[in-house]
Amino acid sequence: MKKEAGVxxxxxxxxxxxxxxxxxxxxxxxxxSSLGNPVYRLFFFGMLGFTAPMxxxxxxxxxxxxxxxxSASILGLMALVTAIPMLFLSLFGGVxxxxxxxxxxxxxxxxxxxxxSLGIAxxxxxxxxxPEHAGSWWILMVASVLKATVQGLMMPSRQTIISxxxxxxQVMNAVSLNVLQMNSLRLxxxxxxxxxxxxxxxxxxxxxxVGFYLLSMVFIALMPPTGMITLRGxxxxxxxxxxxxxxxxETAILLTLVFTIFVVILSMPYQMLLPIFxxxxxxxxxxxxxxxxxxxxxGAIAGSLTLASLPNKKxxxxxxxxxxxxxxxxAGFAFSSTLYxxxxxxxxxxxxxxxxxxxxxxxxxxxxxxxxxxxxxxxYMMEFGLSSLGTFTxxxxxxxxxxxxxxxxxxxxxxxxxxLALIFATRIxxxx
Numbered sequence: 001m002k003k004e005a006g007v008x009x010x011x012x013x014x015x016x017x018x019x020x021x022x023x024x025x026x027x028x029x030x031x032x033s034s035l036g037n038p039v040y041r042l043f044f045f046g047m048l049g050f051t052a053p054m055x056x057x058x059x060x061x062x063x064x065x066x067x068x069x070x071s072a073s074i075l076g077l078m079a080l081v082t083a084i085p086m087l088f089l090s091l092f093g094g095v096x097x098x099x100x101x102x103x104x105x106x107x108x109x110x111x112x113x114x115x116x117s118l119g120i121a122x123x124x125x126x127x128x129x130x131p132e133h134a135g136s137w138w139i140l141m142v143a144s145v146l147k148a149t150v151q152g153l154m155m156p157s158r159q160t161i162i163s164x165x166x167x168x169x170q171v172m173n174a175v176s177l178n179v180l181q182m183n184s185l186r187l188x189x190x191x192x193x194x195x196x197x198x199x200x201x202x203x204x205x206x207x208x209x210v211g212f213y214l215l216s217m218v219f220i221a222l223m224p225p226t227g228m229i230t231l232r233g234x235x236x237x238x239x240x241x242x243x244x245x246x247x248x249x250e251t252a253i254l255l256t257l258v259f260t261i262f263v264v265i266l267s268m269p270y271q272m273l274l275p276i277f278x279x280x281x282x283x284x285x286x287x288x289x290x291x292x293x294x295x296x297x298x299g300a301i302a303g304s305l306t307l308a309s310l311p312n313k314k315x316x317x318x319x320x321x322x323x324x325x326x327x328x329x330x331a332g333f334a335f336s337s338t339l340y341x342x343x344x345x346x347x348x349x350x351x352x353x354x355x356x357x358x359x360x361x362x363x364x365x366x367x368x369x370x371x372x373x374x375x376x377x378x379x380y381m382m383e384f385g386l387s388s389l390g391t392f393t394x395x396x397x398x399x400x401x402x403x404x405x406x407x408x409x410x411x412x413x414x415x416x417x418x419x420l421a422l423i424f425a426t427r428i429x430x431x432x
């Protein structure tokens with residue numbers, strides 16, 4: 001796929017470099033320069049309709065299943081059953097991303113997500129799923145597996161389409177803004193969900209998410225086809241094998257993937273186990289849990305705005321430092337029993353997570369060849385499944401040694417790994 005004069009030859013899609021057609025040099029112009037691209041704007045607003053319901057459902061699902069069962073291990077089990085489709089189907093999602101126009105993959109994924117959410121909403125309305133029915137948690141398990149299946153097949157396309165919309169020097173800015181909208185909704189959506197649950201119950205949350213998914217489909221439908229299909233003819237398993245061979249040859253990509261996977265496994269489980277902190281450690285309930293998630297989102301917003309304003313330099317070093325900060329803050333949060341201290345620390349956790357998400361995503365897309373980018377990002381998207389495996393392990397540990405020691409122990413390991421990477425992983429440090 002060739003880019004000349006800021007335009008893709010095969011699509012004619014403009015890829016504005018800045019709000020004035022040039023690389024942004026002032027803080028304001030550089031920070032939001034990708035929004036000067038009309039196709040990226042459609043994608044940006046379309047993804048708002050994906051991340052808003054995702055964040056609302058994250059709070060509602062984990063809190064509902066914990067109130068039904070009162071079990072940390074069941075929370076971990078739900079994470080485990082969602083890990084399997086995310087782990088294996090993301091590989092096929094990478095092949096799909098290199099075979100099919102990504103716009104149509106996104107449309108199909110949003111439609112599937114809307115159907116699953118509608119199913120949960122109807123189950124709650126009709127009384128099949130309820131906090132009062134101890135055996136009804138299996139419905140959430142099945143729905144989580146279906147949602148994970150959809151996301152596993154869709155997520156590589158969702159990530160790699162950015163590189164087809166904007167110019168190469170705008171990838172970090174575009175990814176940062178995409179993470180910014182995700183984190184902005186982490187600030188607003190969980191707090192809104194907490195208030196809605198307290199006032200009206202769980203069912204309205206899922207009806208609202210259906211509406212968001214449908215709105216997202218409208219924006220995605222307005223996008224033109226982007227990029228080009230890079231795979232034809234060979235079988236999916238052959239394509240996956242070739243993708244692994246490519247990653248093995250590219251040492252910088254391999255090291256970035258491996259490091260990111262370890263970080264995800266160690267840092268993400270706290271999100272699924274947050275209801276235990278909210279109900280049992282800090283004793284702040286659904287509204288307080290929404291507040292914790294929102295403050296984490298505020299920290300992440302600060303990180304995204306900062307990264308969107310920075311030049312394409314020292315991104316490998318920034319990735320490693322972000323993960324170190326994330327580990328230190330998460331360890332502090334895990335052992336905190338004071339609300340205000342927990343709020344301050346979880347804001348720093350959000351800042352570190354934003355850096356990890358934006359920089360790892362950007363580096364992998366920037367250094368991957370066009371014909372392999374979908375399959376490289378499919379490995380990256382396996383982080384969602386691997387984080388669920390980490391959550392399952394943390395949930396089992398929480399039953400035995402307590403949630404604070406489980407999450408805190410993971411965080412300490414993360415700090416050690418990040419320090420070792422800063423010292424020894426020169427290939428990552430040298431990435432710009």
